[in-house]
Amino acid sequence: MNKEELVKYISGDLPVEQREVVEAWIRESAEHEKEYEDMKKIWEWSGASDESPEVDVDRAWADFKKLRDTQPQQTVVVKEIKRSRSWKPWTVAAAIITLLLSSAGILRWTLSTDMTLVSNDALQQAGLPDGSTVYLNKQTALDYKKGWLAKERTVVLSKGEAFFDVKRDTTQPFVIQSGNSKITVLGTSFHVRRADGETEVIVSSGSVQVDHGENSVRLKPNDRVLIQDTARTKVKVHTVEDQLYKYYIHQEFIFENTPLSRVFDVLGKAFDKKFVVVNDKDKTLRYTASFERQTLNEMLDVILKTFELKIEKKGNVYYIKG
Missing domain, CATH: 3.55.50.30 (Phage tail protein beta-alpha-beta fold)
Known part of the structure; x- marks a missing residue:
């Protein structure tokens, strides 16, 4: 579907017969519906609407550059657009959308940062959308999610073990859900293992908060906890005997x-x-x-x-x- 037609549809500038075509296209698949929802979010973010005859392009451009600069090692080549009072709202919005879509990394970061990682029989290293890095041991599966304007970055570790090197962000804590245990960090590196109804956490650097039911404990480097999902007693902290738990990283x-x-x-x-x-x-x-x-x-x-x-x-x- 032509992006310009989608913007016209969102802004209400599309003729009735063409609107029906767009609506049929949206209903065809979940992928089309998601593309439509993403486009609608960009339209709303840009400040464009039926009641506003003009978008503040300068502000939109500044916001775009701010988003771009938060992405490490991203190279974005764009053409700057000039204000023109003769443009219709959907024309300006289309230009802004073109700028945003020129960087797939920024679009993923602002709108869709869901990620599923499954290592199966091979070790795996992956960069997460927020700039963090995760190393997966064999037979590990996790889901990462940071919704648009969400207050935290969320990971669900369903099985296996992983080592996280988390990029610090005080505005959005990094939270891992492992069974009945919740692990919260700002920026640090640590190991998490999920198997047989229990969760193991070992901190390599920084500090980590582990919550289980009404129990909460803060771990420092070389601290380790092993928590059964059904445990109701106080979480006990131990010191690791060596660094061999990290063998799968390198x-x-x-x-x-x-x-x-x-x-x-x-x-x-x-x-x-x-x-x-x-x-x-x-x-x-x-x-x-x-x-x-x-x-x-x-x-x-x-x-x-x-x-x-x-x-x-x-x-x-x-x-x-x-």
Whole structure:
């Protein structure tokens, strides 16, 4: 549908027969209806109406530049329009809409910033519309939403785990809903895991507020909470023992004097395997090494040779023993 005709329809300047064509087009699909609603919002935002014979183009242009400047690394090429009192309202509005549509990023930011991310069997990194960054581990799904003129940025984490590096915005807190837990931040970085009816939150930098029922707790760097959806007791805060929870961000494993039992727990989680260290004395062995983007077999080969251990598979379980 021609955008000019949509603007004429919204402003009431379209003949009856053409209005019927536009209305039929709008009813054809949800996508057409959304395009119409977006166009209507821009029309209302520009200040144009039947009762106003002229739009303040200078103000609209200033507002457009303000929106543009809030978007990092966006390059927008536009042609400035001049005021003309002979233009009809829909003509001015069409020019403004053209300016807005020239930057898809700004249009998404102002009107439609819904986003669904699903990682399935691959790690994923994505930039969110507000400038934040999220790293998804495998089998993770989340929905992001920041409505037009909304008071907060909202994420629903339905499963899996993700690391958020949130762009600070004091006017719009970043809120994550995970089961019955609500996580609120302004600008910080943290890890959230959602699985088996529970939510885990670990803070890397800044501070995070976690609300669960009537309980509320503020977390600082290296603080961790694990909350069952059905929990009614006070939320307990613990300190993380290492930084291995972030392995999926850069596909990097950094073991620093780490007990061997912990080494295999992390590798088992990362590669969806079940490892059992058979001897208790082997569980307490300390291991220090770094692996980056290496296969599980490559890492196992190095670790087993270091301690002269062997691995035996029975069913779906791998047994580590001397």
